[in-house]
Amino acid sequence: MKKSIAVMNTKGGVGKSTIVLAVAETLSAFHGKNVLVIDSDSQASVSSMLMTVPSLYKLQSEGLTVVDYLVATVLNDTATDWKKFVVRNVSDVDDARSVYLIPSDMQLTLFEREVSKESLHVKLRTTIGTLLAEAEKVFDVVLIDCPPGLSVLTESWLREASLHISPTKADYVSICGLEVLRRFKALNPEMGFADSLGVVVNMKDRMSPADEEYHRWLRDNGDNRCFAQALPRSNALQDAARFHSYERSFQAKYPGEVGHALRALTVEILERVTAVNAAAGASAPDQSASPKPAAAGAPAGATAAAAAADRTVIPSA
Ligand SMILES: Nc1ncnc2c1ncn2[C@@H]1O[C@H](COP(=O)(O)OP(=O)(O)OP(=O)(O)O)[C@@H](O)[C@H]1O
Numbered sequence: 001m002k003k004s005i006a007v008m009n010t011k012g013g014v015g016k017s018t019i020v021l022a023v024a025e026t027l028s029a030f031h032g033k034n035v036l037v038i039d040s041d042s043q044a045s046v047s048s049m050l051m052t053v054p055s056l057y058k059l060q061s062e063g064l065t066v067v068d069y070l071v072a073t074v075l076n077d078t079a080t081d082w083k084k085f086v087v088r089n090v091s092d093v094d095d096a097r098s099v100y101l102i103p104s105d106m107q108l109t110l111f112e113r114e115v116s117k118e119s120l121h122v123k124l125r126t127t128i129g130t131l132l133a134e135a136e137k138v139f140d141v142v143l144i145d146c147p148p149g150l151s152v153l154t155e156s157w158l159r160e161a162s163l164h165i166s167p168t169k170a171d172y173v174s175i176c177g178l179e180v181l182r183r184f185k186a187l188n189p190e191m192g193f194a195d196s197l198g199v200v201v202n203m204k205d206r207m208s209p210a211d212e213e214y215h216r217w218l219r220d221n222g223d224n225r226c227f228a229q230a231l232p233r234s235n236a237l238q239d240a241a242r243f244h245s246y247e248r249s250f251q252a253k254y255p256g257e258v259g260h261a262l263r264a265l266t267v268e269i270l271e272r273v274t275a276v277n278a279a280a281g282a283s284a285p286d287q288s289a290s291p292k293p294a295a296a297g298a299p300a301g302a303t304a305a306a307a308a309a310d311r312t313v314i315p316s317a
């Protein structure tokens with residue numbers, strides 16, 4: 001089953017991390033999916049959106065981030081179980097209790113430098129490939145938050161993930177970022193690359209004819225596979241980045257138009273994942289848009305802040 005999705009645009013600030021956060025929470029709250037978020041950005045943006053800063057610092061100081069997993073496996077040649085690095089019960093949305101996270105750390109940059117110095121690219125890619133293949137057996141959806149630019153690590157995610165989604169703003173420079181990614185993909189086709197699930201227009205201003213024009217242009221150009229549903233520019237999505245130490249409802253975090261847009265977008269995403277897998281001969285995953293009980297066994301009423309370091313249970317394969 002193709003379920004791992006790298007979220008990537010070479011351009012910065014287009015909303016990659018925000019989309020990973022909001023899509024993960026919507027898939028959990030409204031589709032009952034077990035979602036693993038892998039934070040592959042040294043800024044640790046999505047990690048800090050999914051847990052309190054003290055919880056994140058604690059995991060970083062205890063050596064429980066994606067960097068520690070990669071250092072052990074790739075640099076130190078130590079067999080390490082990636083499941084040890086998965087944090088359960090993240091997110092401050094009360095209905096989104098099946099979002100899991102492998103957090104990141106600033107040290108990721110140093111790790112990548114070592115990989116390049118020691119020419120460990122092949123080993124890195126093999127490690128990423130094994131991790132994703134195993135994670136796809138355990139989780140319903142795996143979302144990888146990539147940093148802007150094309151680092152050796154990002155290249156590994158893009159070549160080993162099954163699929164990629166490219167967020168863009170409705171502006172010229174962000175769309176150029178998509179073109180860079182497309183050209184990069186075409187450079188070495190024999191090396192493999194994630195299939196494009198589509199382009200998501202983010203921060204669309206409903207009142208702007210220019211934004212509408214860009215969205216239409218992206219949709220008319222079939223190669224983009226642009227999603228019909230765009231995400232509006234909104235205070236709610238901007239504020240979603242700030243993790244609350246108390247739980248709130250999905251509607252409180254993503255009210256009105258934003259919540260509707262997220263639900264429509266996740267329905268489109270699941271339909272496309274189903275279509276890709278059906279075309280590849282895999283059995284179609286459930287793409288129901290109706291609320292279902294979250295499958296993860298998080299204790300009722302536990303706050304995400306309190307449970308952020310709970311790493312003991314992940315869904316079984
Ligand atoms: N739909 C939206 N409406 C309003 N603000 C948004 C929206 N999406 C994202 N933002 C804001 O835009 C900024 C950039 O978003 P985000 O960090 O998600 O982008 P990114 O592509 O992950 O950035 P980077 O390339 O640095 O990783 C953040 O301040 C975020 O809160």
Ligand SMILES: [Mg+2]
Pocket residue numbers: 016017018041045145146147
């Ligand atoms: Mg980001």
